[in-house]
Amino acid sequence: MPLPPAGGGPNATPTGAPATVAMGGPVPLVEFVDVTRAFPGPPEVQALKDVNLAIGQGDYVSIVGPSGSGKSTMLNILGLLDRPSVGQYRLAGAHTGDLTEDERAAVRARLIGFVFQSFHLMQHRSVLDNVLMPMLYSGVPRAERESRALAALERVGLSHRLGFLPSTLSGGERQRVAVARAVVSGPQLLLADEPTGNLDQATSGEVLALFEELHADGLTLVVITHDTAIAQRASRHIRILDGRCSEAA
Numbered sequence: 568m569p570l571p572p573a574g575g576g577p578n579a580t581p582t583g584a585p586a587t588v589a590m591g592g593p594v595p596l597v598e599f600v601d602v603t604r605a606f607p608g609p610p611e612v613q614a615l616k617d618v619n620l621a622i623g624q625g626d627y628v629s630i631v632g633p634s635g636s637g638k639s640t641m642l643n644i645l646g647l648l649d650r651p652s653v654g655q656y657r658l659a660g661a662h663t664g665d666l667t668e669d670e671r672a673a674v675r676a677r678l679i680g681f682v683f684q685s686f687h688l689m690q691h692r693s694v695l696d697n698v699l700m701p702m703l704y705s706g707v708p709r710a711e712r713e714s715r716a717l718a719a720l721e722r723v724g725l726s727h728r729l730g731f732l733p734s735t736l737s738g739g740e741r742q743r744v745a746v747a748r749a750v751v752s753g754p755q756l757l758l759a760d761e762p763t764g765n766l767d768q769a770t771s772g773e774v775l776a777l778f779e780e781l782h783a784d785g786l787t788l789v790v791i792t793h794d795t796a797i798a799q800r801a802s803r804h805i806r807i808l809d810g811r812c813s814e815a816a
């Protein structure tokens with residue numbers, strides 16, 4: 568099946584056509600239809616139960632729930648790192664269940680950026696190398712890769728740390744490197760799993776401010792957090808409890 572074009576605009580579909588349907592609404596960027604994720608036991612655990620969810624282009628969504636409620640399972644499916652056991656996940660209108668692993672990796676690289684609680688940086692590589700990494704096998708020429716990485720690092724305010732190793736940076740700076748790495752390829756969807764979980768309040772604020780700038784530029788954001796103050800900054804608030812989702816008005 569055709570994959571979304573590189574650099575597709577905010578309303579691009581896998582075919583490149585404007586993402587509108589006859590009924591008038593835009594096609595959601597993300598759509599879960601009756602998604603269940605069961606881990607075979609025994610005992611079997613249903614980490615997600617019959618979840619229906621649509622996230623539009625440019626939405627800023629928080630997902631809050633206690634430990635073990637299914638948040639990471641949800642993020643893994645959203646990020647094409649895992650698949651539903653039952654139901655469908657449509658991304659930019661495409662049925663992801665029809666994709667091969669290679670196609671999923673290609674879609675992931677093009678459309679999705681990840682930010683994790685513990686940063687997941689390469690410890691023995693410079694800040695610049697960490698941000699260059701997602702583009703290594705992208706076919707983008709070297710000079711272009713460099714200029715994109717420099718622009719991403721400029722954007723997160725780290726142009727003065729290019730040659731530094733992650734271990735010499737503060738937690739807030741490390742997370743900003745991770746954000747630069749997540750957005751350097753121009754994704755449409757940014758997935759963050761407890762992105763401020765290892766940060767103090769001041770640096771959490773910096774990272775959230777950065778997210779809000781990216782959101783203002785049209786990036787779709789899904790932020791998992793157990794911190795209700797952080798969740799409130801999103802424009803949509805989803806709660807997850809024992810694998811079931813509900814949305815606050």
Ligand code: ADP
Pocket residue numbers: 606612613614632633634635636637638639640641
């Ligand atoms: P959260 O991120 O909200 O803490 P998870 O999505 O990690 O929760 O887990 C939801 C439930 O699914 C938990 O009961 C967890 O033990 C179970 N679970 C998650 N991953 C696996 C797995 N690979 N195998 C078996 N059970 C799992």
Ligand code: MG
Pocket residue numbers: 638639640
């Ligand atoms: Mg988790």
